[in-house]
Structures are given as structure tokens and as C-alpha cells.
Amino acid sequence: MSPTVTTSSEANGNVSAATARAAAKAAAVAEASGPQAITLAKALNTAMSDAMQEDPTVLVFGEDVGTLGGVFRVTDGLTATFGEKRCFDTPLAESGIVGMAIGMAMNGMRPVIEMQFDAFAYPAFEQIISHVAKMHNRTRGRVKLPIVIRVPYGGGIGGVEHHCDSSESYYAHTAGLKVFTPATVVDGYRMLREAIDSDDPVIFMEPKKLYWSKDQVDLEALRAEHARGEKSTAGRAAVARLGTDATLITYGPSVPTALAAAAAAAEEGRSLEVIDVRSIVPFDDETVSASVRKTGRAVVIAEAHGFASVSSEIVARIQERCFHYLAAPVLRVTGFDVPYPAPKLEHYYLPSVDRILDAVDNLQWED
Amino acid sequence: MTISADHTAHEREASRSDAAEAVDELVKQAEEVRRKFGISLEDYMLPAHHQIQMVDPAGRMKAKEEQGTEPGHEYPTPGDDELLAAYEQLVVGRRVNDQNSALVRQGRMAVYPSSHGQEACQVAAAMCLREGDWLFPTYRDAVAVMSRGVDPVQAMTIFRGDWHGGYDPHEHHVGIQCTPLTTQLLHAVGVAHAAKLRGEDIVVLAMCGDGATSEGDFHEALNFAAVFHLPVIFFVQNNKYAISVPLSHQSVAPSLAHKAVGYGMAGERVDGNDLVALLAVLDRGVKLAREGSGPLLVEANTYRMQAHTNADDATRYRPDSEVAEWMAKDPISRMKTYLTSQGLLDEDREAKIAEHAEQVAMQLREGLGVDVSVDPQDLFSFVFSKPTPQLREQSALLADELARDASATGANTEEAGK
Numbered sequence: 210m211s212p213t214v215t216t217s218s219e220a221n222g223n224v225s226a227a228t229a230r231a232a233a234k235a236a237a238v239a240e241a242s243g244p245q246a247i248t249l250a251k252a253l254n255t256a257m258s259d260a261m262q263e264d265p266t267v268l269v270f271g272e273d274v275g276t277l278g279g280v281f282r283v284t285d286g287l288t289a290t291f292g293e294k295r296c297f298d299t300p301l302a303e304s305g306i307v308g309m310a311i312g313m314a315m316n317g318m319r320p321v322i323e324m325q326f327d328a329f330a331y332p333a334f335e336q337i338i339s340h341v342a343k344m345h346n347r348t349r350g351r352v353k354l355p356i357v358i359r360v361p362y363g364g365g366i367g368g369v370e371h372h373c374d375s376s377e378s379y380y381a382h383t384a385g386l387k388v389f390t391p392a393t394v395v396d397g398y399r400m401l402r403e404a405i406d407s408d409d410p411v412i413f414m415e416p417k418k419l420y421w422s423k424d425q426v427d428l429e430a431l432r433a434e435h436a437r438g439e440k441s442t443a444g445r446a447a448v449a450r451l452g453t454d455a456t457l458i459t460y461g462p463s464v465p466t467a468l469a470a471a472a473a474a475a476e477e478g479r480s481l482e483v484i485d486v487r488s489i490v491p492f493d494d495e496t497v498s499a500s501v502r503k504t505g506r507a508v509v510i511a512e513a514h515g516f517a518s519v520s521s522e523i524v525a526r527i528q529e530r531c532f533h534y535l536a537a538p539v540l541r542v543t544g545f546d547v548p549y550p551a552p553k554l555e556h557y558y559l560p561s562v563d564r565i566l567d568a569v570d571n572l573q574w575e576d
Numbered sequence: 577m578t579i580s581a582d583h584t585a586h587e588r589e590a591s592r593s594d595a596a597e598a599v600d601e602l603v604k605q606a607e608e609v610r611r612k613f614g615i616s617l618e619d620y621m622l623p624a625h626h627q628i629q630m631v632d633p634a635g636r637m638k639a640k641e642e643q644g645t646e647p648g649h650e651y652p653t654p655g656d657d658e659l660l661a662a663y664e665q666l667v668v669g670r671r672v673n674d675q676n677s678a679l680v681r682q683g684r685m686a687v688y689p690s691s692h693g694q695e696a697c698q699v700a701a702a703m704c705l706r707e708g709d710w711l712f713p714t715y716r717d718a719v720a721v722m723s724r725g726v727d728p729v730q731a732m733t734i735f736r737g738d739w740h741g742g743y744d745p746h747e748h749h750v751g752i753q754c755t756p757l758t759t760q761l762l763h764a765v766g767v768a769h770a771a772k773l774r775g776e777d778i779v780v781l782a783m784c785g786d787g788a789t790s791e792g793d794f795h796e797a798l799n800f801a802a803v804f805h806l807p808v809i810f811f812v813q814n815n816k817y818a819i820s821v822p823l824s825h826q827s828v829a830p831s832l833a834h835k836a837v838g839y840g841m842a843g844e845r846v847d848g849n850d851l852v853a854l855l856a857v858l859d860r861g862v863k864l865a866r867e868g869s870g871p872l873l874v875e876a877n878t879y880r881m882q883a884h885t886n887a888d889d890a891t892r893y894r895p896d897s898e899v900a901e902w903m904a905k906d907p908i909s910r911m912k913t914y915l916t917s918q919g920l921l922d923e924d925r926e927a928k929i930a931e932h933a934e935q936v937a938m939q940l941r942e943g944l945g946v947d948v949s950v951d952p953q954d955l956f957s958f959v960f961s962k963p964t965p966q967l968r969e970q971s972a973l974l975a976d977e978l979a980r981d982a983s984a985t986g987a988n989t990e991e992a993g994k
Binding site: 268275293294297298299300302304305307308309310311312313314315316317318332335336339340343344345346347348349350351352353384385387407408409444490491492494495 | 961
């Protein structure tokens with residue numbers, strides 16, 4: 210079977226049909242905008258804007274998110290549209306931002322807050338770990354904290370120190386937090402809407418190097434899908450590319466790299482399936498296991514350090530569930546266990562197409 | 577005067593932010609305090625030169641000019657009914673502290689951080705609020721929590737060992753007693769902020785201790801409350817020790833109340849063992865906050881009469897003479913003397929109050945004396961709104977383990993019965 214490129218929405222079963230229905234409905238109701246090229250940043254921005262439009266309890270706040278529209282412009286225009294009571298700048302204090310969000314959520318709001326950069330979220334760690342993650346459990350479900358903590362993360366942008374960390378493992382390790390990370394423009398919209406709708410707190414990891422990646426997206430169709438209450442991403446991985454010989458399992462900023470590696474492998478006659486995890490917590494064991502059982506070989510790819518990480522968790526889960534299907538040990542391509550390097554060194558650190566293909570070559574094909 | 581012209585220059589009329597409104601409010605306040613009290617805004621924000629004390633340790637009402645009040649720092653004396661009700665809570669609070677310490681010694685509770693000696697602060701913090709207002713307490717504030725109406729046994733669940741919190745925060749608007757220092761102050765700020773956005777006139781009182789003022793979240797909470805101009809009373813019980821470390825190692829500020837001016841809010845210090853002064857200061861603070869005057873920092877000068885918890889040995893770090901000195905400043909005896917001298921308290925009333933305190937103590941003994949059964953499956957029930965597939969797997973694993981244990985026990989019992 211020759212590898213077929215599919216979009217994540219096609220891989221999601223009924224969604225393409227839903228998209229078609231939604232598009233038809235939108236066309237009937239108003240002027241259908243149809244698919245247009247938009248960036249991940251714009252999709253996220255639209256998701257917040259739509260949620261704020263529908264629900265007056267949705268608030269956006271953080272550092273520079275107001276007048277400036279965020280250092281990555283993801284909150285661009287929200288203050289102008291909804292006013293300074295709905296989207297506003299806070300004093301420069303991350304623990305304060307998260308702690309205040311907790312109180313607001315306790316008192317009926319749905320805060321969507323921005324940590325300006327991955328490593329800037331660390332001052333808020335205590336509030337996130339000791340309260341955001343545990344309040345629901347502590348109160349036996351009486352206090353829900355519907356908070357979305359947006360964290361631009363990962364490298365590949367030539368950023369200086371403290372601007373390129375992959376911090377997802379800290380959050381994924383903590384019971385009580387959902388951890389989402391979109392890799393496509395469509396998922397950017399869908400997943401942020403689902404995160405805002407969630408009654409559980411969500412750490413929303415945004416791959417910053419993909420902010421300006423573009424895709425043809427029919428926003429009206431996505432809105433209609435949301436309006437129908439279709440949940441398609443929480444706890445559900447996407448098959449980003451179908452294949453038969455080995456599975457590449459990855460998420461966030463490494464998805465395009467894995468897809469590029471699969472395309473290169475196809476030229477060499479090897480068919481690689483690519484799984485975009487999307488929802489780190491809850492984790493979709495089913496989709497990942499089904500793929501690995503089918504192919505018998507797997508490589509897990511992530512930018513974060515490999516040691517004690519989400520990637521090591523995925524490898525452990527695969528061997529627990531798919532041991533007898535495996536033709537080779539599950540390998541990993543991850544960042545080295547070193548502090549995130551300076552811009553001129555980062556390409557040595559980041560998972561690359563070549564490093565992924567080398568790992569695939571090492572999956573004991575000769576046996 | 578620190579309100580600069582720059583602030584007003586940045587005013588924009590449309591969609592005003594809370595921060596911009598806060599600045600306007602300060603400008604207005606500055607004019608008002610100058611007009612009303614003839615003092616600058618800074619003098620208004622700085623605490624009075626002396627702590628506010630109305631009833632001295634001997635139980636005598638001090639002369640007005642000796643209460644520490646000054647222009648802009650004047651507090652009306654609370655009414656008789658309020659004082660009598662507060663005294664009742666004070667006596668109940670002391671009984672609760674002593675009963676809980678006894679229950680720890682009997683192994684009925686894992687630990688109890690007692691507020692023995694600080695009961696006047698506990699009672700005033702609860703009583704200055706009205707229905708709908710929120711309280712954010714620490715682990716040492718069980719008496720305040722109960723004084724807000726939370727069931728005593730539910731309040732003590734946190735120390736009994738069967739769950740990390742025993743009451744519904746929404747029921748009485750009382751946060752779960754918070755262990756990580758000052759993190760709850762930010763939750764108080766958030767609750768107040770949400771209320772303000774909805775146009776509700778609630779006040780939030782957040783409690784912490786002297787050691788906690790060294791934490792970063794103390795700073796962030798006060799600053800956020802001031803910038804967003806929120807009705808939050810930050811109530812610091814300065815009980816002189818953070819476990820073993822004395823206040824002198826935490827701060828060399830003239831007083832903890834002086835920290836307020838750095839955030840653009842008013843601070844006041846009050847004798848934390850004088851229930852009359854505490855109610856006077858907090859009542860006015862809550863009234864002003866409700867009227868929109870922004871946050872306030874109140875430092876109560878008190879003393880932790882007992883060790884940090886039963887696991888601590890206070891003799892290692894403080895002399896008995898110091899404890900004896902504070903024994904003489906006890907909040908209950910001075911209140912009793914004062915109320916009796918005013919003809920508000922007689923033996924009948926005293927007996928009724930003692931009976932009430934005994935009822936609560938009995939409630940605690942009975943409630944904490946029973947062995948509560950725990951459901952192991954509760955481990956998985958509240959992590960998320962709905963358990964994840966992974967949690968369902970783990971829950972099944974535990975259920976299987978328990979089922980096998982039960983059948984093994986059953987088999988053994990049968991065996992033994994033969």
C-alpha cells in the first residue's frame with residue numbers, strides 16, 4: 210500500500226462529513242466564507258474571540274495581551290472588540306495571573322490566561338501544581354476550575370534562553386491537569402474551543418514555531434461543528450498520515466518534522482504512519498496502540514529532553530500494550546538532556562528529519 | 577504625594593480598565609483625605625503612629641486620645657450587641673482550640689495548628705463580613721472558618737485524615753483552609769475581581785501570618801488587588817513566629833502594615849488581642865471596601881501561645897517568660913472584664929455562653945470520635961470532572977485488588993470457622 214497523505218480531519222472519521230454539513234449550513238444561512246488561508250495564531254485568536262462572543266464569563270488576561278495583542282499577537286484585537294474588562298493586561302507576575310484566575314473561576318468566570326513564554330510560567334508553578342490541579346479533588350468536585358493556561362512553547366525560532374523550553378512533561382506529570390497541544394491550524398481552533406469549554410483546567414501548549422504556519426481553513430464550518438457540540442480532540446490522537454511499515458508518534462512542534470520524515474521515507478519506499486498525539490492528557494492509548502500493532506515498529510519524537518518525559522511515558526505505554534506486536538524496540542528522537550541551547554546551536558539539539566530517518570533505519574528491518 | 581500627573585494623562589474614556597479606574601480612585605481619595613482629614617494620601621495609607629487599642633489588657637476602655645487613633649485613622653466603637661455576640665464566639669473559639677488539641681493527643685486527629693491566643697483575630701475576621709462576603713483562611717484559621725458558619729466537624733476533616741477538605745467553599749463562601757502560604761490571597765483577589773466585573777458589592781477577607789508576608793504571592797496579591805482596585809481586606813495575624821523563626825528574620829519594615837503604602841493601599845495595625853479594636857478597625861475597613869475605596873492591609877499584633885503544631889517544641893526557640901508576658905494580654909479575660917464592667921455580661925449570660933462552647937466541643941468529640949469509613953474508589957472520582965481512560969484502568973486495578981483481598985479474607989474466615 211502506498212502512503213496516503215491525509216489531513217487530521219479526514220483521519221477523524223465522521224468529521225469530514227460534518228465539515229461538509231456545516232459548510233452547507235453556513236452557506237445557506239449567510240455568506241459562506243469558505244476555506245481561506247489562515248495562520249495558527251489567527252485560528253487561536255478566532256477561537257478566543259468566538260468563545261468570548263458566546264459566553265460573557267470568558268475572560269482573557271496576561272502580560273501584554275491587551276493593547277499590544279500579545280507578543281505573538283494571538284490576542285490581537287480582543288481588547289478592541291470586547292473592552293478592557295474582558296481582555297486586559299495584568300501586572301507582570303505569573304503566579305498572580307494564575308492565582309487570580311483561580312479565584313475568578315471559583316466565582317463564575319472562565320479565564321483564558323497567557324503565560325508569555327514557556328519558561329516564564331515557572332513562577333506560577335506553585336499555583337498550577339498545588340491549586341489549579343488539585344482544587345477539584347480537594348473539594349470532592351464542588352469547586353471546578355475551568356481555566357485555560359496558554360503556554361507558547363518549544364524552540365526553533367532562534368530564541369534566547371528562557372524562551373524555548375518544552376515544559377509539557379511538568380504539567381503532564383501532575384494529576385488533575387489536562388494538557389493539549391495542537392499542531393495544525395484546524396486543531397488550533399478546535400482544541401482551544403474544547404479547552405475553554407472544559408470544566409477541568411487545561412494547560413494549552415502552543416508550538417510557537419508553528420504560529421505562522423498557514424492552512425486552508427473553513428472557519429464557518431468549524432464554528433458550526435462547535436455549535437453542534439462535536440468534541441473531536443480531547444483525549445483523541447489524530448492520524449496525521451497513514452502508513453504501514455512503522456509509526457512515528459509525536460505532537461506539537463515536531464509534527465511537521467515527522468511528516469517531512471515520512472514523506473522522505475516514502476521516496477525510499479518505506480511507508481510511515483504519523484500519529485499526532487494532540488491531547489497529552491488524557492492520552493489516547495487506543496489510537497497509538499492500534500497503529501503500533503498494525504505497523505509493529507515505532508519511533509517517538511519530541512523536542513523536550515527525553516529523560517523522564519512525555520516521550521518516555523509513550524514508549525512505556527506502547528511496550529505495556531503492544532509488546533507481542535513489536536518487531537523492534539521502540540526508539541526515541543528527542544532533545545538531548547542538556548539545557549535548551551543558544552540559537553546557533555539549537556539545530557543540533559532539535560529532532561530533525563535525518564535523525565528521525567536514522568532512528569527508523571535502526572528499527573531492525575533485517576530481522 | 578505620589579499620584580503623578582502622568583496617570584491622568586493616560587486616561588481614556590472608552591472601555592476603561594480596572595487599573596485606570598484604580599488610578600482615578602486614588603486621585604479622588606487624595607482630594608478627599610486632604611479635605612476631610614487635612615492629611616496627605618500617603619499619611620492616610622501609612623498606618624497610624626501607634627497600633628489601635630481600645631480595651632487595654634486589664635479590660636479597661638482607654639480614653640479616646642489614647643487609642644492610637646488620629647485624623648483619617650478613626651474608628652467608631654462597635655455596638656453592645658456586636659461585642660456580646662463576638663465574645664460568645666471568642667469563648668467558643670477557645671474551647672474549640674483546646675478540644676481539638678485534646679483530640680490530637682487522643683489520636684483522633686493527625687495534627688492541629690491551634691490559634692490559642694489568637695481567637696480575637698479569628699472571631700473578628702469572620703464577624704466583620706456579611707452574608708455573601710468571602711473568607712480565605714489558612715490552616716491555623718479553623719476558628720474563623722467555624723465562626724462563618726461552617727460545620728465544626730466538616731471544618732476539621734482536613735486534619736482528621738480522610739480527605740484534604742471537608743466543606744463546600746460555595747456554601748458559606750469560605751475557601752478551603754490553605755496550606756501553601758499566601759497562595760490563597762490571590763484566590764481572594766480573583767473572587768473579588770470576578771464580583772467586581774459582575775457589579776456585586778461583596779468584600780473578600782484574606783488571612784495570612786507574619787511569616788507569610790515574605791512569600792512572593794503576598795506581594796503579587798496586594799499589588800493585583802491595588803492595581804485592579806478590588807474590595808479585599810488582607811488580614812495579617814502577626815503572631816511573632818513562623819514555626820520557630822521570629823518576625824525579626826522575616827522583615828525589618830517598621831511594621832507589616834507599613835507595606836501597604838508601597839502598593840498604593842491603606843494599612844493599619846491593631847492590637848490583635850483586643851476584640852473591640854479589631855472589630856472597630858475591620859468593620860470600618862469592610863465598609864470602606866464595600867463602598868469602593870479599594871483594598872486594605874490590617875496587621876493584628878498577637879501571639880501564638882502554643883507551639884506551631886503538636887509536632888513542634890516551642891521551648892527550643894522562645895523563652896517561657898515571653899509566653900507568660902503574652903498570657904497577661906489574653907483576649908478573653910480582658911473582654912470578659914470589659915463587658916462585665918459595662919453591665920453587658922452577667923453570670924447567667926456567662927453560663928449560657930459556656931454551655932454553647934461545651935455543645936460545640938461535644939460536637940467535635942462526637943464527630944471526630946467515630947471512625948469514618950473511606951471509599952478507596954474516591955481516589956479516582958474527583959481528579960477530573962470525568963475520570964480519564966487511564967484513571968478508569970487504575971480504578972479497575974484497585975477494585976480487583978480489593979475484591980481479591982476480600983475473598984481471601986472471606987476464605988480465611990471460613991477456614992477459621994470450620
